[in-house]
Amino acid sequence: MTLSMLLLSIFTFVELNCENLFDCRHDSLKNDTEFLPDGSYHWTRTRYWRKLNRVGQTIIACGVKGQSWQLPDMVALCEVENDSVLHDLTRRSLLRNARYDYVMTCSPDERGIDVALVYSPFSFRLIRSYSVRVEPIKDMRPTRDILYASGVIASGDTLHVIVAHLPSRRGGERHSRPFRMAAADRVAAVADSVYNVSKDAKIIIAGDFNDYANSASVRMLCGKRLKDISSEATGRNGAKGTYRYQGEWGSLDHILVSESLARNVADCYINDAPFLVEPDEKYGGVKPRRNYLGPRYQNGFSDHLPLVATFGW
Known part of the structure; x- marks a missing residue:
């Protein structure tokens, strides 16, 4: 087999x-005033552009595999504000030569944060994408939409991707x-709609679930012929989860795949x-190099570390 193959x-x-x-501009329909130059986070254009390039650095580093390297084919992003941010990330940051495309949601989230899917058009040919609204139940604030995208990969298979950022634990876990x-x-309803068309569909569900592998939400999804391939993921330099709070590692981020795709992991x-x-000077070991502490x-980069999954076709 040749290297290109x-x-x-x-x-x-x-x-x-x-x-x-x-970004550094106020959206009058969203509560984004903290992240303005005169806001509590003093979010200036200098800090914004540094942040964009830091995100780019993180993505580029996820393409390193042993002694080889190639750009990631696809990136599911959480906590991105709007289309202008994704445009700047893919067209004007240090990722500009990667020629990534993207799709994203436009949610009713009060702070204005959304999810996005960045992908290489050379390895994923987009067929369709759409947002799915999560209707609030009693006492629930408006939350992020769910992003669905499907496309054809190099093997000729159709890949279905669902990106989600579930509601936070504000007010307590219970x-x-x-x-x-x-x-x-x-x-789960989006995944079921895909299964109804093809019982052997190749599905990836990824995002920040604000829950752990043993939490009810993740266990319920795993009961839908999905496998949490990230449940035992660790790092090479001391990370035992994607997030660390008061010295304790935990993974709020997950990558779930359908049974038909699990064999390709x-x-x-x-x-x-x-x-x-x-x-981590207080608790020992290491912690994510975050951008803000309060x-x-x-x-820094982010308070979450990235998950990386590789698939063989």
Whole structure:
């Protein structure tokens, strides 16, 4: 097998919560005032463009595999504000030569954050995409839409991708659990609609679930002929999860795949490249090199580490 044939047979998928990738302009319909130059986070254009390039650095690093490297084929992003941010990321940041395309949602989330799917048109030919609204239940705030996209990959198969950012744990895990279950039910409904057309469909569901592998929302989805391939993912440099809180690692981010796609999984790991982590002086070990700690600017990358899954075709 030639090297070019080998490269064509590998598909790299990344999931990343960007940690508040906002632009510097006020959207009068959203509560984004914290991320303005005169807001509490003092979000200037300098910080914005540095953040864009930091996201780009993170994505590029997810293409490193042993002694070889290639750009990831697809990236599911959470906590991105709007189309202008994705345009700047794919057309004006250090990713501009990657020639990525993207699709994203436009949600009723009060802060204005959304999800997006960035992809290489050379390895994924988009067929269709649309947003799915999550109707709030009692006491639930408007939340992020779910993004669905389908396209053809190099093997000729159709790949279905669902990107979700489930409601936060604000108010406590027990209080907010029904909200995440409501959103997870909508994710499951999208997957079911794909299965109704093709029982052997190749499906990826990825995003920040604000829940762990043993939580009700993830367990429910895994009961839909889906496998959480990220449940045991770890890093190479000390990370035991994608997120660390008070010294405890946990993975709120997940990549789930359909049974027919699970056989193509080559690897799934957390990218904790040295530049993405820093020493945890209080609890020991390392922690994600985040961009903000409360209102204090840390000049970092994100409070979440990216998940990387590779598939062989």
